Amino acid sequence: MSTAPPGTALTGAFRFVVVAALALGWASAGLAAGATPATAASCDSPEPSPDAFRGVVLETAAHGRIATVRTDDKRIVTVHGGAMGTTVWSSADRTYTVGAHYEFHPRDDAPPYRDDICTATHPINESDSDSAWSHTGWLVAVVVAAAVAGWCHRQ
Template sequence: MPERLPSPVAPLVVGLLVAVLGLLLWSAPLRPALAYASCASGSPSGSPYAFTGIVTATDWQGRLATVRTDAGQTVTVRGTPGGKNSATSVDRSYEVGGRYEFHPVNASSPYEDNDCTATRLLGRVAVPPPAEGQPTAGGQPKGPGLIAIGVLVLAIGVYIGRRGIPGRAPGR
């Protein structure tokens, strides 16, 4: 039986598949998974745990806020019932420098908040840069290890697509 020669397109297909895998790994931590919910009542009511304060830093795409309260405490407010890499229709985002009247659903930090509560933006103020070791406005990079792996896989895919599969003779 005659030996079947590999298609010259095979290395390109393998390279393309590896590159697509690399792109998916690279972009996965940047996209929140969507979930859906809605507010049970039309108008939000006040909370017995209400307080006011200024957002000094955010993370989770603005849904996790570090807040300096008017009472001088530093607390955390979660504006989502989901986690870091999820998103729902009731998520509330916060702005660094925003002065808010918070109406959380629980009594202590980390406070739970969402778009169905009476929390509201009162105004904006200048926020001094965070002290050494404090979170920044953007928070920590999302999944730096996974991004590095994705970039590496993408580079390997491009290399394979351009050079062919290692161990094969050129033109075969």
């Protein structure tokens, strides 16, 4: 037998669902904005590279760690998301997604470029609006929370 005051059992369930819905919204906002596991390695704040360029990943190799990129100025270059010439992987290796558009901030000034998660390289949105998908995530969270609130209120 519960010793909780009447109506508080649903309040606990309601709080759980609201927190879960908000977490879903935050997670989808972060994933859609192209979040990368930059915290997997101990890096200082990455500085922009003077050799930065933008491009689309055409294909990858080595489990996404080597990218063939068509730059926005139509060159085809190779970017290594970790140490070049090695099959050893580390937590600082960066992986790339085929079809994604990136702003690359490599560690060197000529191809093949060397990159990792401690550089300022990041995916970019074609519309230059990284918030489009994050609004979708928040909308999902609000709709789920409202539906659960309505259901709990009727009970």
